[in-house]
Amino acid sequence: MKKEISKSHALRRRLLSVLLICLITIMIIFVSVFDIVYKRSTNIVTSHTSKIASKTVDTTAHGFYQVTLGNLQLSLESFGTNICTVLGSLQDIPDIDQELVLETHMMDFFNIDASNKGNDVIGFTYSNGEFHSIPSEPECDRIIQEAVETINIEYAKEPSAHYQGGSFQSELEQYTENCMGTYTMEGQGFVCAWDHLNNYNVLYPDICYGIIMFNQNYYKGLINQIAAEQTDSLLGEMNGLFQKSIYVMIAVIAGMLILFIVISVILSKKLSDPIVSEHDMLVKVNEMKTTFLSDASHELKTPLATMSGYAQNAEMELVSGGDTATVQEKLKRISSEANRMALMVTQILDATRIEEGRMVLELAPCDLDALVRETVETYFAVLNKNNNKLALRIPLELPQVKADSSRLQRVFVNLISNALKHTKNGTILVKAEKEDNFIKATVKDTGSGISEEDMPHIWERYYKGKHSETGTGLGLFICKFIIESHGGKIWAESEVGKGTSFMFTLPVE
Structure with missing residues (x-):
């Protein structure tokens, strides 16, 4: 007999050693893979967000330039109306220098500083192929020349996109009925708008006048700074999400390790009885192993596979420059599946207790x-995978019950989880009402229902029904124990194809 017990102990040690080694190996591999994904994702986000920021800067800058150009054109049109009125009032004065009047009023109207200090606006007139700066300063002439050269480079890139195609000067020489304008972000950034006096009074000579705004690229620096701040914020959120996910994974796997240790203690007590033969002990060990592997390993493998898939998809999204919101949604799904794993582990631990x-x-x-x-609020979004709706009908004046709130919450989680699992595109109703000295609670679904063959066994431990492929078979077993421990009772009513109602009572406080 001692020899048989010794062999049984050796077999027990080997079995537990293999289980623990497998679990620790899985934990190390999973955490390592997740850490690699985390680091690669962070590097990809850093590189891609810089590209996105650059594109954002260009897009925003184009919008700014277009708005600036539009405002400048409106101002030129207003100026054209005003200057023609002024010239009309001076037409009786002999030898009036119209271009001088135009220059003087343009400086006043556009607040152009004669010293050109602290002002990024200069005016100009164009006639006979020559530019005349306003104010007439060498520095202003240089800026106009630089602007003309820069704009001509832009015109040369896409000549068909411009009115006259060839050059900036050719557009100035072409009389048009509207105020014209262009801009370029090359160099220090120029916005230029021009108009003709003939647009406002045909009696005046065709003088082309305009405004050039320069140093407009300073907005790019501000936009780049904002983009950099947003990038840092995004990276911070990504770091937080990944770290939380890693912590959740480690916590879940640690819970599984504790579960293995608990089961090993149970096996140790069962196998240490000297009256049990080696055959009986091996049968019990095999039953425990089969039960655990079928109820725990299979159920925990599904969310693990789901989390692995979402992690890989998130990595692919980041590699391909996908939307950040999509990546965040996949990380939320990973967290949701981790919560689902935690619920399964809790069920097994409750059954053990x-x-x-x-x-x-x-x-x-x-x-x-x-x-x-x-x-x-805590569990419905996590458990609802079949597009079901939830309805609550609980009166506000309902009396309190004397209960263990955490255990009672476990009852509702298990019943709602069962309802969601066997219902698709249906409705889950949770209601409560007072009946005599008891509170009667009901969780009703519109799902597939329970067959008459399964109904007598639904409260048994590990019984999942012949048509159920998921679950640990512990939920209703735990619910029955908790409700009866509170002095209440629990029962079920079901019709195949129409749904199931689980009801239980609790004494009023």
Whole structure:
């Protein structure tokens, strides 16, 4: 007998060693892969956001230049009307120098400083192929020459996109009925608008006059600074999301490790009984292993695979320069699946506590309406995968019950989870009402229902039904224990194809 027990102990140690090594290996691999994805994603975000920022700067700058040009054209039109009025009032004065009058009033109208200090605006007139700066200063002549050369370079790139095509001067010489304008972000940035006196009075000679605004690229520096700040903020959010996801993963895997340790202790106690033969002990170990692997490993593998898929998709999105909002949504899905894994682990731990008689209730006055709403806000979005709707009907005047709120919340989570799992595009109704000295709560769905064959066994541990492919089979077992421990009762009514109602009662405080 001692020899049989010794062999059993050796087999137990090998089994537990293999399980623990596998779990630790999975944990190391998963955390390592996730850390690599995290670092690569951060590097990709850094490189791509700089490109996006550059494009944003160009787009924003074009908008700024267009608005500036539009305002400048409106001002020139207003100036044209005013200067023609002035020239009309001076037409009786002999030998009046119209260009001098034009220059003087342009400086006043556009607030052009004669010393050209602290002012990024100069005026000009153009006639007979020559520019005349306003004010007439060498520095102003130089700026006009630089502007003309820069604009001509732009014209040469796309001649078909301009009115006269050839050069900036050819457009100035062409009389048009409207105020014209152009801009270029090359060099220090120029915005130029011009008009003709003939547009406002045909009696005046065709004098082309205009305004050049320069040093307009200073806005790019401001935009680049804002873009850099936004990039830093985005990277900070990305770091926070990835780090939280890693912490959640580590916590879930640590919970699985604790679960393995708990099961190893249980196996140790079962296998240490000297009366049990080696065959019986091996059968029990195999049953425990099969149950755990079928209920835990299979169920936990699905969200792990989902999280891995979303992590890979997020990486691909970042590599291809995808939308940041899409990446953030995938990270939220990863967090959601992690919460779902945590719920599964909690269910298994609760079942273990019940089996060992270690589940202790902490009774206190409990508001059922607040508890249900908190449960729904926390878990409904995580559990709802089938496009279902939720309806709550709980009266505000409903009396309180004396219950363990955390355990009671577990009951609602399990019942709502079952309803969502077996219902597609339907409605989940949660309601409560007072009946005598009890509060009766109902969770009703419009799903597939429970067959008569399965109904007698739904409260049994690990029973999932012949038509159910998911779940651990622990939810209803835990619900029944918790409700009956509170002095209430729980039951179910169902019709195949029409839905199921789970009802339970709790004593009023």
